[in-house]
Amino acid sequence: MVRLNRRFVYQFNIEDFGNVTIKEYKNAKSVKFIVHPNASITITIPRFLNHNVLSNIIKNNILKLYEMRERALKRLNSNVNNSNYNIVKNPIIKLDTDIIKLEFQAIDEEKIEYNIINNRIIVYYFNKFPLASENVQKIVVTAIKSILPKLAKKYIPNRVYELANQNRITIKNVKINSARTRWGSCTSNGTINISCFVMCLPIHLIDFIILHELCHREFFNHGEQFHNKLNKLCGGKEKDLNRELKNFKFN
């Protein structure tokens, strides 16, 4: 048993089930089971309840606890399936673009870790943790953040020069940063800056961001001529692509 910061709140390990949080309340008259949206469980008990008594109550209700958690997990998983792969909106659950593959593997050990093989992130998580739980998601974010700059440096400069050459636009330099407030920018001396977070987008949106910055080589503001040029370079789809890109806004 591990006492948390507050005196009357602590972790309690139920064999074969995992940790639950126990909260003691002075005025509680009975033991109550609460399942949270992230499928974690809190048991509220009267203050100073004998722990053998508590263990027996838990034993007698263990099936109920499993059922409660199962229901919460089902709800979570249906959310997981509906969620967008989106680094900038939380929670980040799925990420499967042409460039980055995020995979999950449930394991029996009570730990979470990840491994990166080329462009694949494999997250190993304890099979009793829900995928959307905070501790799993934290590892996912860490893993993604560690892989983005590397992948961006490998992919973005080549692609920028490719698109610049195709459209006969000259540039001076390409730089990768980790800006969270904008996808890209273009300096007056011809340096194209691209955020490594673009690597979480589908490939056609990465191209769209690059083309946008390339158009700034000719038109520095977002005037009519700029939009005409960008629309032409992306096959008349500027509005559609802009709309699509807005789904990935930073928060």
Ligand SMILES: [Zn+2]
């Ligand atoms: Zn712009």
